[in-house]
Amino acid sequence: MLKRLELQALRADLGAVNSLLEERTEESDPIGFLQLSQRRDTLVAKMGEVEALDSHRAAVGLFFSGGPVVGSLGIDASFAAKTVSLFQEMVTKQFALEEVGDMGRRGPIAMQANSDLIVTNVVRGSVGLLLEEAAQTDAFADTQLKVVIDHVVETVSAAAAQDGEEFEQALERMDPRFLSSLGQFFEVLDEKKAVVRVVEEEREVELSRDAVRRGRERAGAASIVDSEPIEMTGRVFILPAARRFELRLIDGAAPLVGMVAREFARRDLENLLAAGNAVGERWRVHIKTRTVTRPARAPKVSHTLVGMIERVEN
Known part of the structure; x- marks a missing residue:
């Protein structure tokens, strides 16, 4: 169970017990007062145990209301399946982007099995679903999947926020295939007139x-359009810690600047720099x-160093 949701459930129970205790005294109802007092103490102790737990595995709750929800009975099955599938797609694509780098324009997504989530019914509160990391092994630090889900939720929140600046920044780091899934996710929600609450450990x-x-x-x-890599020749300067590069095509002219591709930085950059x-x-x-291409703004062009072919004599 997601720690935040478990605490919310315990607080709700504790509030109900305290309300009942306020209606009783030890003199007027000794047995009921004793039972409720014991229940209160058990809930307080349980809350302390849950608050002390450190959860490092991925978990996120999606709670729905609005069009696809039928009172407190349930939710449209087709809507729920599409929404969970698209959320899983975003997680899978973001995981591949952060672990591998460029995932390609089409075809299978790398390391898909590593990003799988499992669905658990949420029976308390609004109609919704709890998605948790499939791997059940103990973790002493946040798993990569937990970090990825944080980034996915941040992007979903940025896309829907009143201020669009965060989404503008997110677009620069986003993969085109992730943007496609993000658009479909919001489209399904909008067409069904759904309201959604996304719950993580801390927010x-x-x-x-x-x-x-x-x-x-x-x-x-x-829209995001990535060109095929092209060859260029120039004087190269690199900041490895920031994964930034500068390419001086013509001495004295404005240089080409941008990011170093994650997969290239991991695979070859350290060896090249060590060689001096x-x-x-x-x-x-x-x-x-x-x-x-962004709404109501001029297109923004950026460059990424994806590989160094060979040294050229001056």
Whole structure:
């Protein structure tokens, strides 16, 4: 059970018990007072135990209301299946992006099994579903899947927020295939007139009808186009800690600047820098260009160093 949800349930029980205790005294109802007092003490102790637990595995709750929900009885099965599937798609794609890097324009997504979530029924409160990390092994630090889910929820929240600046920044780091799933996620919510509450360990995000509509409009109006890597030759300067590069194509002219691709940085960059023949030297390199089209703004172009081919003599 998600720690935040378990604490909410315990607090609700404790509130109900305290209300009943206020209606009784030890003199007027000694047995009832004793039983309720014991129940109160048990709940307080349990809350202390839960609060002391450190949870490092991924877990997120999706709670629904609005069009697809039938009172407190249940939820439209087709809607629930589509929503959970699209949320899982976003998690899988973000996991692949952070672990592998460029996932390609189509085809299977790398490390998909590592990002699988399992669904647990949530029987208390609003109609909803709890998604938890499939791996049940103990973790002494936050798992990568937990970190990824944090990033997915941050992006969903940014897309739906009143201020669109956070979403503008998220677009620069987003994969085109993730953007597609994000747009479909909001589209399904909007068409069913659903309201969603996303609950994590440390926060909750409320997606009202207006927020869902904003998310759909922003994700639908944005586009990300990555070019195929092209060869360029110039003098290379790299900041490895920040994963930034500068490529001086012509001495004295404005340099080309941008990020170093994650997969290249992990695989080859450290060895090149250790050899001492990369920084400030002329190289033939592979550069990928990204064009982000955003609502009501001019397209934004960025560059990524995806590989260094060979050193070029001056």
